[in-house]
Amino acid sequence: MDKNKKLTRLRKWGLAALFCAGVLLSGIFFQNSLQIYEQSRSRTTQYLTDVTYQLHEQIEVQVQNSLDILRLIRNGALDMPAAEREAYLADQTGYADFNRLHMVDGLEQAEQWLQARYGARYTLDRTLLQHGRSQLLAIPDESTVIYFAAGDGEGDDAVIIGAKQNDLLVEMLSAASFDGNGITMVITQSGVVITSRTEQNFFTELEEAYEGTPYADVPAQLEQMRRDLTEGRSGTLAFPSSEGEELLLSYEPLSFSDWWVFTVIPADALNTWIEGMTTQNLLLTAAAIVLLVGCIVGLVLSQRRHNRRLSDIAFVDRVTGGWSALRFRLEAERVLRESGGACTMVSLDVADFTFLNNVYGVEGGDRVLRYIFGQIIEHLRYGEIAGRSSADIFYILLRTQDRGMITSRMAALKQSIEAFDGLDGSGYRFAVRIGAYLIEDPKGDVDRMAQNANLARKYRDGQDCSFYRAERLQEQKLERELISDMQPSLRSGAFQVYLQPKVQLDSGAVCGAEALIRWDHPSKGMLSPAVFIPVFEKAGMIGALDRFMFEEVCKLLQRWTQEGRAPLVVSVNLSRQNIFAPALLSDYRAICDKYGVSPAQLELELTESIFMENTGWMQQFVQEMHRQGFRCSLDDFGSGFSSLGLLKDLDIDVIKLDRSFFTGEGEDLRKGALIVESVLGLAQELGIQTVAEGIERYEQVDWLQRRGCGQVQGFVFFRPMPAADFEQKAYDGRQLRRCFRPREAE
Numbered sequence: 001m002d003k004n005k006k007l008t009r010l011r012k013w014g015l016a017a018l019f020c021a022g023v024l025l026s027g028i029f030f031q032n033s034l035q036i037y038e039q040s041r042s043r044t045t046q047y048l049t050d051v052t053y054q055l056h057e058q059i060e061v062q063v064q065n066s067l068d069i070l071r072l073i074r075n076g077a078l079d080m081p082a083a084e085r086e087a088y089l090a091d092q093t094g095y096a097d098f099n100r101l102h103m104v105d106g107l108e109q110a111e112q113w114l115q116a117r118y119g120a121r122y123t124l125d126r127t128l129l130q131h132g133r134s135q136l137l138a139i140p141d142e143s144t145v146i147y148f149a150a151g152d153g154e155g156d157d158a159v160i161i162g163a164k165q166n167d168l169l170v171e172m173l174s175a176a177s178f179d180g181n182g183i184t185m186v187i188t189q190s191g192v193v194i195t196s197r198t199e200q201n202f203f204t205e206l207e208e209a210y211e212g213t214p215y216a217d218v219p220a221q222l223e224q225m226r227r228d229l230t231e232g233r234s235g236t237l238a239f240p241s242s243e244g245e246e247l248l249l250s251y252e253p254l255s256f257s258d259w260w261v262f263t264v265i266p267a268d269a270l271n272t273w274i275e276g277m278t279t280q281n282l283l284l285t286a287a288a289i290v291l292l293v294g295c296i297v298g299l300v301l302s303q304r305r306h307n308r309r310l311s312d313i314a315f316v317d318r319v320t321g322g323w324s325a326l327r328f329r330l331e332a333e334r335v336l337r338e339s340g341g342a343c344t345m346v347s348l349d350v351a352d353f354t355f356l357n358n359v360y361g362v363e364g365g366d367r368v369l370r371y372i373f374g375q376i377i378e379h380l381r382y383g384e385i386a387g388r389s390s391a392d393i394f395y396i397l398l399r400t401q402d403r404g405m406i407t408s409r410m411a412a413l414k415q416s417i418e419a420f421d422g423l424d425g426s427g428y429r430f431a432v433r434i435g436a437y438l439i440e441d442p443k444g445d446v447d448r449m450a451q452n453a454n455l456a457r458k459y460r461d462g463q464d465c466s467f468y469r470a471e472r473l474q475e476q477k478l479e480r481e482l483i484s485d486m487q488p489s490l491r492s493g494a495f496q497v498y499l500q501p502k503v504q505l506d507s508g509a510v511c512g513a514e515a516l517i518r519w520d521h522p523s524k525g526m527l528s529p530a531v532f533i534p535v536f537e538k539a540g541m542i543g544a545l546d547r548f549m550f551e552e553v554c555k556l557l558q559r560w561t562q563e564g565r566a567p568l569v570v571s572v573n574l575s576r577q578n579i580f581a582p583a584l585l586s587d588y589r590a591i592c593d594k595y596g597v598s599p600a601q602l603e604l605e606l607t608e609s610i611f612m613e614n615t616g617w618m619q620q621f622v623q624e625m626h627r628q629g630f631r632c633s634l635d636d637f638g639s640g641f642s643s644l645g646l647l648k649d650l651d652i653d654v655i656k657l658d659r660s661f662f663t664g665e666g667e668d669l670r671k672g673a674l675i676v677e678s679v680l681g682l683a684q685e686l687g688i689q690t691v692a693e694g695i696e697r698y699e700q701v702d703w704l705q706r707r708g709c710g711q712v713q714g715f716v717f718f719r720p721m722p723a724a725d726f727e728q729k730a731y732d733g734r735q736l737r738r739c740f741r742p743r744e745a746e
């Protein structure tokens with residue numbers, strides 16, 4: 001028990017440790033995944049900033065180069081006579097990568113020229129076109145970039161305009177688009193997009209894009225960026241697109257024109273792989289957690305199932321499906337505690353259950369047990385409990401100590417159980433024994449209570465329910481002594497055959513005898529069979545005694561025949577237990593053969609009660625008896641609730657009328673006489689011999705003779721006597737003695 005507890009505790013701790021380790025590992029795993037994600041996010045942002053910065057640098061250099069060259073060309077052109085300028089500029093066009101170079105005299109002319117040439121588009125940022133400045137002016141379409149360089153306006157008003165097609169700048173902008181995932185553009189501080197043909201203002205466009213989306217507050221978030229723009233700071237920003245995709249934006253001011261380089265990419269553009277891995281990682285972690293939790297739940301459930309199975313094995317009776325002995329004991333303790341007393345422990349078993357099991361197999365036995373349990377349950381009242389202990393022993397805890405009530409309830413239970421007819425129509429009937437112990441101390445040991453009920457059950461005092469008596473312990477002690485003395489006495493010859501002659505009424509001569517056992521006990525003196533036969537029957541030891549008697553009688557018959565004495569029939573008693581030993585009759589027959597005795601000289605006496613309980617079975621048994629050549633007599637007829645129907649159903653040779661018919665007084669005696677009269681008449685008609693037992697007076701003999709009784713066995717003629725006496729008293733020489741002169745038939 002202790003070891004089991006330790007194991008269970010260990011298992012519980014083990015499970016808890018496993019669970020904690022699992023949760024810890026999952027936590028670390030989860031944390032790591034998040035860190036990877038965060039890291040990759042910051043690296044992306046860093047990368048974006050770097051790219052934007054580099055782009056910005058390149059744009060700066062590129063633009064600066066172009067402007068330097070433009071300024072040089074302008075200076076060169078101013079140094080030339082006006083007539084040659086056109087040719088000069090045309091010449092410079094190919095040289096400086098400009099597709100077109102044009103010189104005008106002032107800002108206004110420059111503007112007019114530009115408008116005429118490219119439309120209003122470039123004037124969007126008019127503030128740029130000023131004296132003393134050389135600038136990138138506009139990118140009116142994706143392939144053309146316009147620069148200008150103006151004189152200082154103090155005597156030098158000339159403005160040169162240079163247009164470049166397929167400028168490196170354009171290439172740079174498109175090259176930096178992150179494999180098509182990102183957008184790079186240049187915008188002015190006020191939001192004009194230089195690198196696109198769109199007329200829309202960048203900020204207005206943003207506001208409109210988010211209108212009506214769940215991210216309507218995004219433009220407000222961009223406020224910070226706007227502040228940065230006015231203050232000339234670079235920065236990065238993360239925000240969702242109007243479709244919900246997360247975007248990263250990086251901005252860097254250019255040193256000319258108050259322009260800005262903007263780069264926007266989806267947050268996962270560089271991280272697709274890492275994010276995939278991270279997501280996979282997170283999913284795996286989740287799966288691992290689910291698996292772990294599943295395993296633990298599975299383990300716990302299987303542990304519970306295991307425990308339940310263990311408790312089923314311990315608490316449920318395999319055969320009846322009811323409570324086991326252990327469960328019964330626990331529940332009995334509870335009931336006794338709660339009821340506070342006035343309870344009775346009942347023990348119930350089947351007489352000769354071993355025989356039942358042997359003949360009908362374990363399956364038959366189990367069927368009987370299930371039936372019994374069902375009946376017990378039906379007879380229980382509120383708060384009462386029952387369970388099966390080992391084999392055929394059932395315990396019931398009744399909540400009453402009223403003997404009358406207990407007796408009648410147990411009688412009803414006994415009757416309903418014994419009505420069982422489920423053994424393949426064999427007609428075999430079994431009997432149950434019930435013992436009750438009125439519990440004195442409800443706090444006492446339940447096992448002890450059960451033991452007392454068991455003791456009561458074994459009393460066999462002929463009642464439906466026997467009650468425990470403390471003095472029975474004394475009797476039990478004696479029983480144990482008798483049991484342990486039996487075998488030594490059999491060996492030492494302490495068991496003796498007594499014979500009581502039977503006298504034929506129509507001749508007055510001895511015609512037979514009944515063999516009756518006596519025990520010359522070494523310490524207790526001569527014992528009557530009434531003392532020890534029930535003890536040996538109960539202990540299942542009677543077979544050996546009956547066999548001993550049978551063999552002794554055979555020896556006597558053999559000797560008497562050898563001595564030339566007149567033959568006679570000797571009856572021997574067969575205990576109820578023997579009739580269930582299948583080989584008994586052939587065994588007895590073998591003994592006859594051994595001593596050369598005719599089985600017709602032997603009569604087997606079976607008491608009426610055996611026939612009553614097992615009529616179907618006994619029919620076959622009597623048939624077998626006759627097949628082996630033995631005579632059969634029905635002993636103690638009339639002692640119980642015998643039925644005259646028995647005489648019709650059974651092929652018996654002799655009826656022995658019980659002594660009780662002749663011992664009664666008054667009305668009882670008169671009724672007894674009437675019954676005896678009719679039984680004698682019936683027996684005569686059926687051709688069954690009759691023996692009246694326990695006849696002590698001559699007038700009884702006379703009465704019996706007149707009513708056609710065949711024989712008398714009683715003290716009136718002879719008491720049971722040792723064989724040696726029998727030989728003297730029953731025989732007159734070699735002839736059977738005549739005891740009286742019978743009255744002449746009337």
Ligand code: C2E
Pocket residue numbers: 500515516517528529530533542545546549573574575605635636659693694695696713714715716720
């Ligand atoms: P039972 O087979 O009915 O035997 C008849 C009993 O009645 C005998 O008692 C006998 O002594 C007694 N008896 C005969 N005539 C009279 C009489 O006129 N007055 C009185 N008061 N009694 C008389 P016993 O010998 O004490 O045997 C008692 C029972 O023990 C037997 O009853 C039989 O059932 C059983 N028994 C005896 N020997 C054996 C045996 O070898 N095997 C078995 N299984 N049972 C035996």
Ligand code: MG
Pocket residue numbers: 514573605635
């Ligand atoms: Mg007898």
Ligand code: MG
Pocket residue numbers: 635636656658693
């Ligand atoms: Mg008898």
